[in-house]
Amino acid sequence: MGNQIVNGRDASASPSKNADRDRLEFGNAWAYAPSLESTDHIRIPARHELFIGGKWQAPKSGVYFDSTSPSTDEKLSEFAEANAEDVDLAVQAARTAYDKYWGKMRGSERAKYIFRIARAIQEKTRELAIIESMDGGKPIKESRDVDMPLSAAHYFYHAGWADKLEYAFQGRKARPLGVAAQIIPWNFPFLMAAWKIAPALACGNTVVLKPAETTPLSAMWLAKIFEEIELPPGVVNIVTGAGATGEALARHPGVNKVAFTGSTDVGKKIQALLAGTKKRLTLELGGKAANIIFADAAIDQAIEGIIGGIYFNQGHVCCAGSRLLVEESIHDLVVDKLRDRIATIRIGNPLDKNTDIGAINSRKQLDKITRLADAGERDGATRFATKCDLPAKGNWFPPTFFTGVSQSSVIAREEIFGPVLAVMTFRTPEEALEKANNTMYGLSAGVWTxxxxxxxxxxxxxxxxxxxxxxxxxxxxxxxxxGFKESGFGREGGRQGLRGYVEID
Amino acid sequence: MEVGKAVKRVIDRVSAAEWQPPKGRLPVGKTYKMFVGGAFIRSESGRTFQVSAIADVSLADPATVNVPLGSRKDVRDAVLIAKNAQPAWWGRSAYNRGQILYRLAEVMEARREELTQSLVRGGADKTAQSEVDSAIERTVYYAGFCDKVAALLTTQSPTGGPHFTFSVAEPMGVVGIVAPPQPALLGLVSSVLPVIAGGNTCVAIASESDPRTSVLFCECLATSDLPAGVVNVLTGQAADLGVQLAKHRDVAGIDLWSDSNELRMQVERDGAESVKRVTTHDTMPTERWIDSAVGQGLGWVERFVETKTVWHPVGL
Structure with missing residues (x-):
């Protein structure tokens, strides 16, 4: 397999035809002195209960599970595991809140509650960013500069829709659906909660949210914000747990709408589970995005786009640009520049303000990335990875890319959800298009020209x-x-995103 | 007589002594065929099912006719044809698509009497005339909608940072339609037209109880400048063909009109395997379909379009 010809190129050869050119040698130039975010003021309770009907309630299941920091392997706190009975209580609380006040409340009043949430997040951004990085492993500069500001923006944006829904659908009257069950992933825990909760509340629905089992911590802070801003009880309920909790929630007959973000496999199961129930559904699933770079692109900008496209958030991004399609004439140049650029990426402690790539979210995910990357090598692709020191404890994977990847290779087809890029070439725009669209996914794509x-x-x-x-x-x-195709259906954000949370007359 | 159920008519058998030649001339009956890729075809299975007239009117056909019993292979062939026809259909200007639909209305108007008679034969009787008129009006409505959809669904997002970001409505690709048993014409017209007005192509399963009127509608399509493969209509068992559509990976969305919970559940479950956009509906009485506040609108187009958001930086 090692010397197969891929796209007319010898995959086993060095990707660079001018390997003898002057290489940039960074040496220790990028070994920054650590700049650690202080965690002294963070107090994480040893145990978290379920947030149901505005109260913290011990689970009927009596079971608790741990959430550990993926960067230190240390236990951060334990969380209640909601069973079907707990889920039922949460759905009932959401129903009561919907029937009694939230569904009937004037949009302008709902709006003010949602504005309050946005403001409280802005005020607590630093604290929220720290716990998000501790629990999920993402670098502090990302949770601080991306996740938290965007979360606040989502509540702020949707708050403003609450009293303007009559304009959103060309004069057609929009009514809320009722109780929305929302199941969110571990890659952007706080931000995904915002994407789900903000439009649901703006449109007059109440919510039962289930955070991912590896990242439930920031959702508890969110619940505290709901208490603090005096959101009426039961408008948002939070049940922690793993897949079984999510399934109990999606199955619950009192739920009017299910919104799920996660893998395509689980999405399909939920869609099949809801068959015949008349529950509304939106799915935001996996991706295998093509990032297409033409020879006439501004190359250095494109390199930054490629790096951000795949290595942002450890590659734990459904819309990550995980397939790089390079116009053949600039393949060697791009690969050289990529090698130089990944050498400058700093990987390590998520709470270090210098860190570019943090910890892989879980051991399970690390194993999956490792397995798929190894399979890529077996399929005949050539691996490049940074040779940086990785911390002794925690889950880490260095930024990696493969050249000479065939279209049929597992790393060109499957979503890896990690910092692994597959580089392929094309000669004409038509060929680029054909290759880019040759996937069951359809979430995102990049074009550089x-x-x-x-x-x-x-x-x-x-x-x-x-x-x-x-x-x-x-x-x-x-x-x-x-997404299009098997990346799911429905939209989040914008006027279009409201459609998933209303019935239109 | 119950609408929607084919009633087997007792054919009077007469002895040779009693037989009289028909008055005037013997009419030439029609061979009913499915409409796929712009051609009228038999089922590859070679099978047919029988449809009997519920009310007799002076059409050429005998009271009972044979209609193709579409098969799984027919579904696959039709989906492939629809898939290949879709880019060119969407590639036409919206204005051009509108003109083609308007041409369809012109053709339907010219065959108004024939369509009405056919519906009466299928049992629609009292509502037949208003159903045909409504189908023609609806065709004109969507003819004028093709080049308005973008204006109503496109948005521009005031995103942070120097970006110009816009979202457009694009077709999903191939949409499978299971038309309601009744109204045989208006149900098909109302579910097909918004789908193709949005730039999709489709494979529709005609009313099982009155497929003949659907075939007549296909004859209108065939003479309307509509490119081959944009609308494909199969006849046969809705329960069977609907499930085949749901299982086909190249079908992006399904619009199912049926009162069978079992069928709806199966189509939704099978559709999940390829994350299809499935909408299922209870059937409605003809008066509801005729009501323009119910039977047409932007929402019908919106169901089978995708939002595509494009970001581009702004700068020197």
Missing amino acids: DKGAKSLWMSQRLNAGVIWSNTYNKFDPSAPFG
């Missing part, structure tokens, strides 16, 4: 819900986000 007409031509033909043209991984509450 200086030609406006070509960029729009590609954008019109790429089968993906989000196209980043000369940029990548940009998010905004006003911009709809969501």
